[in-house]
Amino acid sequence: MYPPMVVDDEEIILRPMTCPHHFALYMSKPRSYRDLPLRYAELAQLYRYEKSGELTGLIRVREFCLADSHNFVVKDDAEQEIHLVLDLIERTTGVLGFEKGVDYVYRLSLGDRKDTEKYYDSPKEWNEAETVLRKLLQDRKAPHYEAEAEAAFYGPKIDVQVKNVLGKEDTAFTVQYDFVLPKRFELKFINDQGEEEEPVVIHRSSIGCLERTIGFLIEKTGGAFPVWLAPTQVMIVPIAEKHNDYAGEIVQKMRDAGIRVEVDARGETMQSKIRDAQNQKIPYMLIVGDREMENGTASVRLRTGEDLGAKPVSEVLKIISSKYLTKAQELW
Structure with a gap:
């Protein structure tokens, strides 16, 4: 005492x-x-x-x-x-x-x-x-x-x-x-x-x-918390400045669903942004460019290095919300 x-x-x-x-x-x-x-x-x-x-x-x-x-x-x-x-x-x-x-x-x-x-x-x-x-x-x-x-x-x-x-x-x-x-x-x-x-x-x-x-x-x-505990659960990575508005739309949808999300709008290369997000142990990186804007998708990468390719934003939102709300250990 x-x-x-x-x-x-x-x-x-x-x-x-x-x-x-x-x-x-x-x-x-x-x-x-x-x-x-x-x-x-x-x-x-x-x-x-x-x-x-x-x-x-x-x-x-x-x-x-x-x-x-x-x-x-x-x-x-x-x-x-x-x-x-x-x-x-x-x-x-x-x-x-x-x-x-x-x-x-x-x-x-x-x-x-x-x-x-x-x-x-x-x-x-x-x-x-x-x-x-x-x-x-x-x-x-x-x-x-x-x-x-x-x-x-x-x-x-x-x-x-x-x-x-x-x-x-x-x-x-x-x-x-x-x-x-x-x-x-x-x-x-x-x-x-x-x-x-x-x-x-x-x-x-x-x-x-x-x-x-x-x-x-x-x-x-090692700091790679399960999705429900990760301080930032999703990092949106726009490839260029012209993709920031589309990234912002995805951010709003995710925040409305209670997901902790940020946008890396720095003038760095895409590879640099992805590397920084992986170093921060952020579970999901959503990369958006011209093709993703046209198709209403986002290219999904996991902090483990897996590239899941382009997915409809609605599907990505559903899966991440499920992992978050059920306190699952796996990412996808």
Whole structure:
């Protein structure tokens, strides 16, 4: 944590985590088993004073935006809730183009019964929680390995592990089974027998720290983002100045469809414009000249170097829109 700051006689603390605030929301009124599962999620701007030697580009930073959630569940429902969380994570990683077992694996992070200073001293609860996580990973046939003494102090967790370009393994997302903080914060609900009971809290993130995830994506793609993420999706390349008006018509149609498009109207050669667009990893280059103006077409080139030839503008617009809206990985 950063040290507290005093501003106008008021102590201010930079927020390092969301857990206490979500717990306060949970405790704001009495809860029944009928209220559960109860899920609080937010995009939280957080601050953690990482040591300078541990800072690494976008992968490890001191200020970051975390997609964080805390799911309060009846203990018997924890396994099913975590299945739903892993479904969400796998959908997210799939959209980003990360392949399970290739780009990432799961790590079952376990506690250490001997280290009672770091880990809550309740072997029975640790065994139960670890058994739940191990079973669901096995049931899903998910590629994973186990690591002792990697758990959070409040419970075991499933970490999504990605290797960065330096060969170091980093955690992209995490799912944590928490049976300790409900005790410390005295979280309760009334069960179906009319008695007080502690919930289990599932700490989870669907896309992790946005900066870190973008960092992993840059390393994986070399900046050649999928169409839906590319800052500029289409570059129009008019061959000569007289083709600028036709290029402008195509731009308007694409912008009306929500496509991010630019025109390279510089007085450079066509080859130079195409090379610059490819260097910028822009997915599509549409080249327009006399023939394209006459036929209502555009010559399509992909950033991969493929020349698809002249296509009707309406067809090009339809295909690019489809790839964009469906978050497809392929370009054509």
